[in-house]
Amino acid sequence: MKLKVYADRLSQPVRAVIIFCKVNGIDYEEIKVDIANREHLTPEFAEINPMQQLPAIVHGTFKLFESHAILIYLASSFPEVADHW
Template sequence: MVKLKVYADRVTQPSRAILIFCKVNGIDFEEVRVDLSKGHHRNPQFQEINPMRQVPAIVDGRFKLFER
């Protein structure tokens, strides 16, 4: 089974909200840190996940969910 991946930078409130939600509800997930201050959200690999280049973003198998 593929584990849910949450792409987040804990500096942002929306990222912290998603991480807290997953922990409180017992959702098994992997946190993938995206350091906005170092421009990690601008790399091509992250752009494939979220074309808007914003965090948080969630990937569950082939399904991708992100804020626009």
């Protein structure tokens, strides 16, 4: 199961999650959500994140949002991430 990161790179918290994935070799699929066009306010995105904010991730059937929670999840769930994180 591949990690899906819902993102708009204008958002600093989104960039933090993407950089963390790249630095730690986590394979992910970036799904672009255009904040300027209000794509984060659609009913489809609300199913992923009821708060309708970015970033959000889906890993299998697990959904998570809020950048700090995402970073903690990534650091503890992927074996390739070094212990110092």
